[in-house]
Structures are given as structure tokens and as C-alpha cells.
Amino acid sequence: MKKLTLSLLLFVLLCPWLQAEDGYRLWLRYDKVQDEQQLKTYRSQVRELIFPATSQTAMAAREELKEGLSGLLGFTLPEKSSVTQDGALLVGTPTSSRAIARLASNETLKKLGPEGYLLKSGKVNGKNVTVVTANTDQGLLYGVFALLKRIQIHQSLSSLSVEETPALKVRVLNHWDNLDRTVERGYAGFSLWDWHRLPDYLDPRYKDYARANASIGINGTVLTNVNANAQVLTKEYLQKVAALASVFRPYGIKVYLTARFSAPIEIGGLKTADPLNAEVRLWWKKKADEIYTYIPDFGGFLVKANSEGQPGPQNYGRNHADGANMLADALAPHKGIVMWRAFVYDNNVPEDRAKQAYNEFKPLDGQFRENVMVQVKNGAIDFQPREPFHPLFGAMPKTPLAMEFQITQEYLGFATHLAYLAPMYEETLKSDTYARGKGSTVAKVIDGSLEDKSLTGMAGVANIGNDINWTGHPFGQSNWYAFGRLAWDPEAKSEDIAADWLRMTFNNQASFIKAAQSMMMMSREAVVNYMTPLGLHHLMGWSHHYGPGPWIKDKPRADWTSVYYHKADSFGIGFNRTSTGSKALSQYFGPVQEKFENISTCPEEFLLWFHHVSWDHKMKSGRTLWEELCFKYNQGVNQVEQMQALWTQQQGKVDKTRYEQVKSFLAIQNKEAKWWRDACLLYFQQFSKRPIPAQYPKPAHTLEYYQNLEFQFVPGI
Known part of the structure; x- marks a missing residue:
């Protein structure tokens, strides 16, 4: 039993991604690099730190760098006043370091502006160094975070020549x-x-x-x-x-x-x-x-x-x-x-x-x-x-x-x-x-x-x-x-x-990254599908915005109701914003107007945003609009179930606390996606007068049930 306990303890210690996590550290997790070869390489490239810092910002950057490198590399980096060996990390502005002034050209520094930074490999006194520099200490701070990120995600520090400057002020x-x-x-x-x-x-x-x-x-x-x-x-x-x-x-x-x-x-x-x-x-x-x-x-x-x-x-x-x-x-x-x-x-x-x-x-x-x-x-x-x-x-x-x-x-x-x-x-x-x-x-x-x-x-x-x-x-x-x-x-x-x-x-495991990235990239489209497919919008519950409410009407403001936007009737559904409707499309430039004005060229994801469309309109899939609406709502639920399946496969690859929390939230999402699907299709079916295709699950409750749901103390209001 003692041997088993010791083995389990060693396994947990050697696999920090399985230790308890509460998410507080966000993406600033400076846990030791687990790939031994990668760690060895980083340790040979970062062996001492030269970082003269006098301003509050520069000192904050130095503190972050020291803490980050200590955690990622597993040792405290010695601080020096000058380069003494290969693997020196030289951080500063051209005014704080003569060595940096020689390594960074004026042309490059000019391009960096007040917030940009440069990560560069070079030589000082014949020694290999990695340089983090900028025109200002704020740029240095951003450069420090960029260097730490490279180590976190296992990117190379060899032959560095990275210039970054923000596009927006x-x-x-x-x-x-x-x-x-x-x-x-x-x-x-x-x-x-x-x-x-x-x-x-x-x-x-x-x-x-x-x-x-x-x-x-x-x-x-x-x-x-x-x-x-x-x-x-x-x-x-x-x-x-x-x-x-x-x-x-x-x-x-x-x-x-x-x-x-x-x-x-x-x-x-x-x-x-x-x-x-x-x-x-x-x-x-x-x-x-x-x-x-x-x-x-x-x-x-x-x-x-x-x-x-x-x-x-x-x-x-x-x-x-x-x-x-x-x-x-x-x-x-x-x-x-x-x-x-x-x-x-x-x-x-x-x-x-x-x-x-x-x-x-x-x-x-x-x-x-x-x-x-x-x-x-x-x-x-x-x-x-x-x-x-x-x-x-x-x-x-x-x-x-x-x-x-x-x-x-x-x-x-x-x-x-x-x-x-x-x-x-x-x-x-x-x-x-x-x-x-x-x-x-x-x-x-x-x-x-x-x-x-x-x-x-x-x-x-x-x-x-x-x-x-x-x-x-x-x-x-x-x-x-x-x-x-x-x-x-x-x-x-x-x-x-x-x-x-x-x-x-989370971690750098390739199989985990592939699966979780797939979940993330499908997730927004899933929400669109089970809430507001094909350009529908503003279908949520009254005031608190929790859950579906396509039936919302007769409120103090028309533009705070759902019927104002979807305009479902016996003919079809959607808001006509073309030249025969509200003319909202006239506010866009010509090529945009032309694309969205024509129902045959309007992207289907915006169809009901710009057009009031017949329930029997033929979609690109060959389905009618009503059938496509049913398909999309069900596709959204199916996508949530795909996300659940992918996450279940990650058990043991991430810490238990966050694994269980995400698993629970995905179960809530599945339940609420079905609620959105059933409530919306039942409501719109009143106008389409068409059956929900047999291949899809029947709604769990009646429309009246969904319309009578009430919620107290919903967060966010």
C-alpha cells in the first residue's frame, strides 16, 4: 500500500497538469517545462540575467521575468551587471544599455514606436545573448511577456528576430x-x-x-x-x-x-x-x-x-x-x-x-x-x-x-x-x-x-x-x-x-490541444445554431436575456421585443432590410448592398437579417427554409454533444477541478441548447404550419410550458 501511495504521489508531482487548479492564474501559469529536452535547451539559452531597471514599469517587468523564468526553468536565474557567458538574457532600452544600443538599429527602433518591442538573438563580447528591447519601459514589459509566452508554448529561442508593435493605440x-x-x-x-x-x-x-x-x-x-x-x-x-x-x-x-x-x-x-x-x-x-x-x-x-x-x-x-x-x-x-x-x-x-x-x-x-x-x-x-x-x-x-x-x-x-x-x-x-x-x-x-x-x-x-x-x-x-x-x-x-x-x-500535450481547439472553434457556431440561426436575432428572454423568448411582444418599447425582429407570419420569417423593406442596406457601400440585396447571393448566415423569406424557399442544401431552420437548431444541439464527447476524452489530461467544472457546464449547455431548440421551433411552427421533420427529436414540452417559465434573480441584472 505504501509503495502504491508513493507511486501515485510521484505521478502527480511529475504531472502538474493533473494537480488541483482553480483557474486563478489564467494564462500566466509558470509551471516547470515538462519536456526534458526542451527544458535542457532553454536552460542552455537562458543562464544569466542582465536587466537594469529603475522605473516602476521596468521593475514590474523584471519581477515578472524572474518569477516566470524561475517557475518555467526550475531555478533562480543569477543576475549580473554585464554579460559573462553564453546564454545571457539582456533586457533594457538603448538608453539603459550600451550593448543593446549597438545591437538594435535605429531604423528598427523607430518602427517599434512607444509600445513595440524587439526579441533578438545576438552576440556581446563574443558571447551568445538573447535581447529584449524597446524604446520605452512599457514596450519592455510587453517584450518580457512575449518571451515568457514563447517558453510557455515551447517555441524556440534560437535565431530570434521578432518585431512587434500594436496596430491600435x-x-x-x-x-x-x-x-x-x-x-x-x-x-x-x-x-x-x-x-x-x-x-x-x-x-x-x-x-x-x-x-x-x-x-x-x-x-x-x-x-x-x-x-x-x-x-x-x-x-x-x-x-x-x-x-x-x-x-x-x-x-x-x-x-x-x-x-x-x-x-x-x-x-x-x-x-x-x-x-x-x-x-x-x-x-x-x-x-x-x-x-x-x-x-x-x-x-x-x-x-x-x-x-x-x-x-x-x-x-x-x-x-x-x-x-x-x-x-x-x-x-x-x-x-x-x-x-x-x-x-x-x-x-x-x-x-x-x-x-x-x-x-x-x-x-x-x-x-x-x-x-x-x-x-x-x-x-x-x-x-x-x-x-x-x-x-x-x-x-x-x-x-x-x-x-x-x-x-x-x-x-x-x-x-x-x-x-x-x-x-x-x-x-x-x-x-x-x-x-x-x-x-x-x-x-x-x-x-x-x-x-x-x-x-x-x-x-x-x-x-x-x-x-x-x-x-x-x-x-x-x-x-x-x-x-x-x-x-x-x-x-x-x-x-x-x-x-x-x-x-x-492547460498544457502542451498535442492530443489535448487538437481536441480542445476543435471544441473552441466550433463553439460559437453551435451557439448561433441553437439560438439564432440563418440571421435571426434578438430572440432572448425579456429583460434578463436568459433563455429563449421569440414570443416576447407588447412591451413598453417595440424594439425590446422579439417579434419586432423576426416578423414571423404565415408567409415566412425575417426582417426585410432591402430596398423593398426598411432600406437599411442603403447604408452600406455598393458591393455590400448588391451582395445582400439579392436573395440568391445573400450569405445564408445573414438571410433572415436582411430578407423576409417564404417558409418554402429553397436553400442551398436543397431543404426548404422551414426544414433548414429545423436542421440548424438540431445541428446546434449536436455540436454541443460533439463538444461533450471531445471533453470526456480529455479526462486525465487536465486537472480534475477544471475538468469536472467544464464537464458540468457542457451538460448545462446541452440542456439549454435543447430548450432553445424546442421552444423556438414550437413557436415558429405556429406560423409555418409545417411539421418538424421526423428525423429530429420531438420537443420535450409544449409551447405553453416554455412560454410560462419564469426566472427570478437571474445574474447580470
Whole structure:
């Protein structure tokens, strides 16, 4: 028995991927490299460290590097003041190291800019060295994380010549966190920000949050909900925000806040918030000056105005440019920026909701200050499982447009469904706007290359809470990770990002990577299929958005109902946005219009987004539309079952805790996928008057059963 116990202990110790894991470390797991040959090679290439560090950022980078290498290589790297042997790791800027200044050309350094980095193999005094360099300490930090990642995923350190620079300037998380620590559309616990204990207690988790973001190039965080609370702009809270900023600063992360447009009234004692009023403008100028006394590197404001009941400039007969420019003028002396959201729509406007943002913002092109970005969601409705790209991309050539993606899974199964979202992000970024002819992709619009813009950005609505593993679902971490990678490089491939994340988060076993990557790459399409196939959208439950609700109607706002969007009737289903319908397609450039206008060339994944289609319409598969709808809903369930089967095969390849958690969540996803399928098909069958084909399972309950389901205390609201 003792021999068996000892053998088991040795097995566990030698297989760290089977030890207990809670997911807290995210992708920053610096466990010892298990491949002995690989480990031997790394140890011969990294034998001593030369890293002069004086700034907070450089010291944070050195601390990360030492901790990472100690864990990965299994020994503490000796620190030297100069190169003494082969295998030296030389880290610094050209100003901090003469050796680096000789190795890195001025031409290369110029290309790197303020945040880029260079990983390079070279020789110093005849000794083989590996160099990590950049123009700034922030670039060094990114270079350090890049070097550690190479070791984590078992990439070679030989003959290195890696130049990386971010494509986008502002890469920011939008936290929809409230001051009471609830998180709107958050499914991973309460807010990280413990406002009650700030500024005096700094939770160690704040530093780990900063490390995780810096490791993927995120350089900003908006701490508060876009449905803003003016209290965050008071002295009491600015002191708390300043404490957070002090933790984030060494990691190159700027703090931003959401500005409630009516703050001059609510906390300033004024009678108006009119952006053209001199007193209001002065109030905001003084408020900005005050903020910068607490937070010298404050990033600026994110604003949701005149949308979903939020106050804004239109309350005073002004437009979005008037409101944004007032705040921009207040921030400009401090080099702050305004991110003004284009998510606007009005239930009282008799217009297709998909058209409203374009209608309001397109006429304002060129009227915004140079420190204003208009932040545009990836699609024109609201973070649906699949949307065509927003027509504003390419339509405002004189205005910097920032992308807004949703990382939190508000419409994709909350934090119990596995939905890897990088393919969705990539789908949008690769979409061709034709704004300057073929090849004018959304990525080129937001990175500034299409219209020569220097202020560029991407925002992600965070999925982070105080759950021990940060995101609720272990695979939810991949969406945070993927967002950062794509904000750095919008041309990156989702398959590659998935593989890197798996290697860093779980292990480097080839069979595991292949299976888990397959799960991830099919997961988003599975969600689309069992929720909103063929271009359907906005079918979720009322208010909480949990579960199916295609029957939702007769609510205070028509555009908050499902029937507004699917328009199912005895003829067919879908929203006609062509020239014979709402004419929303007229907001796109010619080639895009032509492709989607014609029902025979419209991609079937967007068919019901742009067309109201007969139930008997013949699809490319040869099935009728009704039969295809039945096929897609069932395909979604089948894909979840494939994911379950693949994950079951991973037992013993990953730690038990995360294995069991993912297994349980996949079972929930299977159950809820069937719920979506059965409820939606039964509802739409009322209009199609056609049977569900015999090869598919019969719904488990009646339509009335599904319609009468009620849910209390659903997370995220």
C-alpha cells in the first residue's frame, strides 16, 4: 500500500497538469517545462540575467521575468551587471544599455514606436545573448511577456528576430461595474473593485488583474458602467480611483471613467447640463482639472448618452458632437480622450433600429474634436450571436472609429455555455466595407490605415468578476485573452490564438490541444445554431436575456421585443432590410448592398437579417427554409454533444477541478441548447404550419410550458 501511495504521489508531482487548479492564474501559469529536452535547451539559452531597471514599469517587468523564468526553468536565474557567458538574457532600452544600443538599429527602433518591442538573438563580447528591447519601459514589459509566452508554448529561442508593435493605440476593457459592486451583464460574481475598502486596502488581485491585461497588451480600463453614476466623479471616489490607478500604472494601464452627462446637475448644483452653456463647460473643465490632480495619467471619459434612457446633449436640442466636444475640450490640456458610444436608438423613431446609429452619426462626420473616438459596436443591433458588420464602419472617414466587442456572454449563454468568441471578432474585422474599394476591411478602418488616423482603438465589454477563476467558465478566460490579442493585432487568426491560450492555460500535450481547439472553434457556431440561426436575432428572454423568448411582444418599447425582429407570419420569417423593406442596406457601400440585396447571393448566415423569406424557399442544401431552420437548431444541439464527447476524452489530461467544472457546464449547455431548440421551433411552427421533420427529436414540452417559465434573480441584472 505504501509503495502504491508513493507511486501515485510521484505521478502527480511529475504531472502538474493533473494537480488541483482553480483557474486563478489564467494564462500566466509558470509551471516547470515538462519536456526534458526542451527544458535542457532553454536552460542552455537562458543562464544569466542582465536587466537594469529603475522605473516602476521596468521593475514590474523584471519581477515578472524572474518569477516566470524561475517557475518555467526550475531555478533562480543569477543576475549580473554585464554579460559573462553564453546564454545571457539582456533586457533594457538603448538608453539603459550600451550593448543593446549597438545591437538594435535605429531604423528598427523607430518602427517599434512607444509600445513595440524587439526579441533578438545576438552576440556581446563574443558571447551568445538573447535581447529584449524597446524604446520605452512599457514596450519592455510587453517584450518580457512575449518571451515568457514563447517558453510557455515551447517555441524556440534560437535565431530570434521578432518585431512587434500594436496596430491600435487604445486597447481597453469596458467594465459595466456599478458602485454597489453588482455588474450589469456580468456572470462571474461581483465587481473586482471593492469601493468600500478603497483607497486604504488594495486587494492583491488588482495587481494580478493588471499583470493579466499587460500580458496581452491591454493598456486601459474603464472602471464603471456606461449607465453611469455621477458619484464616481466626486472627491470621495476619485481618491479610490487614484488608488487603483497607482496599482495599474506600472503595467502601462490607464484608468478611464464613464461620465454621466447630467453630472453638473446631480453633483454640481447647476440647473442645466447643456453642452453649449458656459457654466456647464466651465464645470467640466474644473472637474477634469480636479481628476488629473488625483490621477496624472487619467485616460479620459467613456460616454453613453441619449440611449436607453441615459441623459445626453439631445435633451437640450444639441447633437452628439456638441456633447463629445465639450468633454474633449475639458480633457485636451491633459491629453485625455473621449470615447463616445454610437449605441443609440429611440423607440419613438419610426425607423428600423438597425439604421438609427448611422442616421445620427453619419451627418456628424468631421465635426468631432481630434481627441474624440466614436465607439461603434460590431453590429447595428446589440452584440447578437451573429450580426453583419455595422454600416458606420467606413462611413465616417473624417472621424476615428473604435471597435466595441462584447466579451461577456450576455447573448451567448452567460458563463455556463462554452462560446469562444475570437471567430466572431475575426469575422467582423475581416468584413470588407468597400469604403475605398475592395480590401477596405473593418480592421483597416479601426487601425487607422484606411484613412490615416492616429487615434485608434478597440474596446471589450469585460466578462470579469470576483469568481476565483475570474470569468466563471474556465473557457471564458479565452475570450478575454483573445480580445487582447486581436486589439494588438486585428489580423491575428482565431485558431492560433486558441492554441496559444490552451497551451498557456492547460498544457502542451498535442492530443489535448487538437481536441480542445476543435471544441473552441466550433463553439460559437453551435451557439448561433441553437439560438439564432440563418440571421435571426434578438430572440432572448425579456429583460434578463436568459433563455429563449421569440414570443416576447407588447412591451413598453417595440424594439425590446422579439417579434419586432423576426416578423414571423404565415408567409415566412425575417426582417426585410432591402430596398423593398426598411432600406437599411442603403447604408452600406455598393458591393455590400448588391451582395445582400439579392436573395440568391445573400450569405445564408445573414438571410433572415436582411430578407423576409417564404417558409418554402429553397436553400442551398436543397431543404426548404422551414426544414433548414429545423436542421440548424438540431445541428446546434449536436455540436454541443460533439463538444461533450471531445471533453470526456480529455479526462486525465487536465486537472480534475477544471475538468469536472467544464464537464458540468457542457451538460448545462446541452440542456439549454435543447430548450432553445424546442421552444423556438414550437413557436415558429405556429406560423409555418409545417411539421418538424421526423428525423429530429420531438420537443420535450409544449409551447405553453416554455412560454410560462419564469426566472427570478437571474445574474447580470
